[in-house]
Amino acid sequence: MGEGINDNMINTNGADNMDVTHTEETADSDVKYYTLEEVKTHNMKTDAWLIIHDKVYNITSFLEEHPGGEDVLMVQAGADATVSFEDVGHSTDAREMLIKYYIGELKMDDRKKEGTKEEFITTSGDGSSSWTTWLIPAIVAVVVGIMYRYYMQERKSS
Numbered sequence: 001m002g003e004g005i006n007d008n009m010i011n012t013n014g015a016d017n018m019d020v021t022h023t024e025e026t027a028d029s030d031v032k033y034y035t036l037e038e039v040k041t042h043n044m045k046t047d048a049w050l051i052i053h054d055k056v057y058n059i060t061s062f063l064e065e066h067p068g069g070e071d072v073l074m075v076q077a078g079a080d081a082t083v084s085f086e087d088v089g090h091s092t093d094a095r096e097m098l099i100k101y102y103i104g105e106l107k108m109d110d111r112k113k114e115g116t117k118e119e120f121i122t123t124s125g126d127g128s129s130s131w132t133t134w135l136i137p138a139i140v141a142v143v144v145g146i147m148y149r150y151y152m153q154e155r156k157s158s
């Protein structure tokens with residue numbers, strides 16, 4: 001994995017970085033990047049990670065403390081829990097707690113930006129036709145209104 005395919009983006013000072021295993025570091029900070037494949041392997045009670053909004057959390061020590069229970073977390077362990085986490089409507093406190101368990105970022109290649117957006121914008125078709133549905137009746141209404149005014153004026157003057 002990662003035998004220098006994308007390394008030019010990530011590894012700008014690679015002179016003494018001989019040991020490139022699963023975690024590559026950005027040039028600007030110590031942020032660790034994990035692949036989805038790697039996160040998937042951490043799906044046990046003794047070693048549980050999950051992804052929320054492209055960030056990776058090691059929640060092993062939190063499993064027993066979670067007010068929503070251990071089981072719901074274990075269902076998500078090793079996977080992207082963004083939708084479940086948001087569906088519950090976690091409090092600001094819960095969101096702040098995440099910091100404690102943060103261990104790094106999901107690799108850019110494994111992020112699904114459109115995927116997460118699509119989940120929330122699926123209710124009313126593709127949206128592109130929505131403006132035509134009101135614009136055409138609006139034009140018709142204006143034209144009918146103008147014609148009606150002319151008609152009334154003609155009736156008054158005759």
Ligand code: HEM
Pocket residue numbers: 057059062066067068069072073076081084085088089090091092093094095097098101
């Ligand atoms: C590390 C990630 C998580 C943290 C820090 C966290 C934290 C919390 C906290 C503090 C609460 C108490 C209520 C609140 O303050 O919102 C809570 C409740 C809950 N959480 Fe989480 N949670 C996490 C992940 C998840 C995930 C992934 C799920 C779903 C699969 C989940 C499901 C629930 C449920 C069902 C409740 C109970 C809600 C209720 O009884 O009203 N949580 N969580």
